[in-house]
Amino acid sequence: MEHLVRVSGGELWAEDCGGDGPPLVLLHPGIGDSRIWDQLLSRLTARHRVIRYDVRGYGRSPQPTGPYSRLADLIAVLDHFGLRRVALVGCSMGGETALNLALAAPEKVASLVLLCPGITGYPWPPEEELDAEYEALSAAGDEAGLIAFGLREWSAAGADPTAVRQMTSAARAWPSEDQYQLADPDTFERLGELDLPAVLLVGDLDRPALIAANEQIADRIPGCRLVVVPGADHYLPLRAPELIIETILAGPAL
Numbered sequence: 001m002e003h004l005v006r007v008s009g010g011e012l013w014a015e016d017c018g019g020d021g022p023p024l025v026l027l028h029p030g031i032g033d034s035r036i037w038d039q040l041l042s043r044l045t046a047r048h049r050v051i052r053y054d055v056r057g058y059g060r061s062p063q064p065t066g067p068y069s070r071l072a073d074l075i076a077v078l079d080h081f082g083l084r085r086v087a088l089v090g091c092s093m094g095g096e097t098a099l100n101l102a103l104a105a106p107e108k109v110a111s112l113v114l115l116c117p118g119i120t121g122y123p124w125p126p127e128e129e130l131d132a133e134y135e136a137l138s139a140a141g142d143e144a145g146l147i148a149f150g151l152r153e154w155s156a157a158g159a160d161p162t163a164v165r166q167m168t169s170a171a172r173a174w175p176s177e178d179q180y181q182l183a184d185p186d187t188f189e190r191l192g193e194l195d196l197p198a199v200l201l202v203g204d205l206d207r208p209a210l211i212a213a214n215e216q217i218a219d220r221i222p223g224c225r226l227v228v229v230p231g232a233d234h235y236l237p238l239r240a241p242e243l244i245i246e247t248i249l250a251g252p253a254l
Contacts, residue, residue: 001015001016001018002014002015003015003016003080003081005053005076005077005080006076006080007056007068007072007073007076007077008068008072008073008076009064009065009066009067009068010056010062010064010065010066010068011061011062012053012054012055012056012061012073012076012077013034013053013054013059013060013061014051014052014053014054014077014080014081015034015051015052015053016049016050016051016081017041017044017045017049017050017051017052018045018049018050019044019045019046019047019048019049019050020049021047021048021049022048022049022086022087022110023048023049023050023051023081023083023085023086023087024044024048024049024050024051024086024087024088024089024248025050025051025052025074025077025078025083025086025087025088025089026040026050026051026052026089026090026094027074027088027089027090027091027093027094027095027097027098028052028054028055028058028059028091028093028094029091029092029093029094029115029116029170029234029235030055030092030093030118030170030174030177031092031150031154031166031167031170031234031235032058032166032167032169032170032235033054033055033058033059033060033166033169033170033173034052034053034054034058034059034060035059035165035166035169036091036166036235036237036238037052037237039237039238039241040237040241040244040245043245043249044245044248044249047249048087048248051077051081051083051086053077055070055073055093055173056068056073056173056176056177056180056181057172057173057176057177058169058170058173059169063173063176064176064177064179064180064181065180066180067180067181067182068180068181068182069181069182069184070093070096070097070100070181070184071097071100071101071104071184071185074097074101075101075105075108078108083108084107084108085107085108085109085110086108086109086110087109087110087111087112087113087248088101088102088109088111088112088113089113089115089244089248090112090113090114090115090117091115091116091117091236091237092115092116092117092118092234093118094115094117095114095115095116095117095118095119096117096118096119096120096184096187097184098112098114098117099112099114099117099119099120099187099191099217100120100184100185100187102194102196103185103187103190103191103193103194104185106194106195106196109196110196110197111196111197111198112194112196112197112198112199112221113198113199113201113244113247113248114198114199114200114201114214114217115200115201115202115236115237115244116201116202116203116206116210116214116234116236117200117214117217119187119188119213119217120183120184120185120186120187120188121185121186121187121188121189122188122213122216122217124209124213125209127209130153133149134146134149137149138174138175138178141175143168143171143172146171146174147164147167147168147171150167150170150171151163151164151167153207154167154206154207154233154234154235155167155233155234155235156205156206156233156234157203157205157231157232157233157235157239160238162238163235163238166235166238188216188217188220191217191220191221192220192221192222194221194222195222197223198221198223198224198225199224199225199226199227199247200214200217200218200221200224200225200226200227201227201228201229201236201240201243201244201247202214202215202226202227202228202229202236203228203229203230203231203232203233203234203236203239203240204228204229204230204231204232205231205232205233206232206233206234207234210234211228214226227243227247229243
């Protein structure tokens with residue numbers, strides 16, 4: 001069932017996909033929207049009550065019109081559906097939000113499946129040329145250029161039609177995200193505080209800086225299992241759906 005969830009200063013599109021099992025929330029990456037989970041849903045709803053939603057400006061959610069926090073929006077989604085404690089599956093941007101919630105409100109998170117996650121507070125290496133290229137494309141309103149830029153950087157396994165559709169959705173969200181999204185708390189230095197089952201998957205075709213960051217994230221989370229997925233890039237839900245389903249359905253032991 002589809003919902004419009006009220007959040008501070010706006011709304012989010014969300015879907016309660018059904019299922020009678022423990023609640024599972026899927027958090028999409030910043031290079032796509034919640035449709036990235038489509039081919040996983042039927043298997044997951046057999047064991048879980050699955051919730052997914054689009055971050056502001058992505059997919060079916062309206063563009064933001066004022067400042068917002070992805071962490072606060074996730075908490076609003078959980079409150080809307082009456083979810084006190086959930087398993088989280090977060091990809092890239094969604095993984096960053098999942099980690100932020102697990103540290104800000106650990107009582108709300110039962111387990112983490114992190115797919116090539118981002119992380120706040122990590123000392124990312126400088127990328128001045130890439131930043132300048134992105135800023136020039138964004139300032140020019142060059143959506144086609146932004147899509148090509150994103151696919152070049154994040155789709156090493158191939159720009160197939162599904163990846164292109166995902167990147168197109170993301171590129172439409174980036175300008176308003178740059179304008180309105182607030183920074184959530186830094187978490188990298190606090191990862192050792194986590195006390196919950198966690199597994200991290202990253203593709204061996206992902207960007208080297210991201211792979212290095214993910215290795216450090218997995219090393220800092222107590223008991224976290226690291227899985228390097230051969231032949232996969234940053235679109236892990238598209239590249240390795242069966243492995244992700246199996247990992248999620250493994251349950252609390254992970």
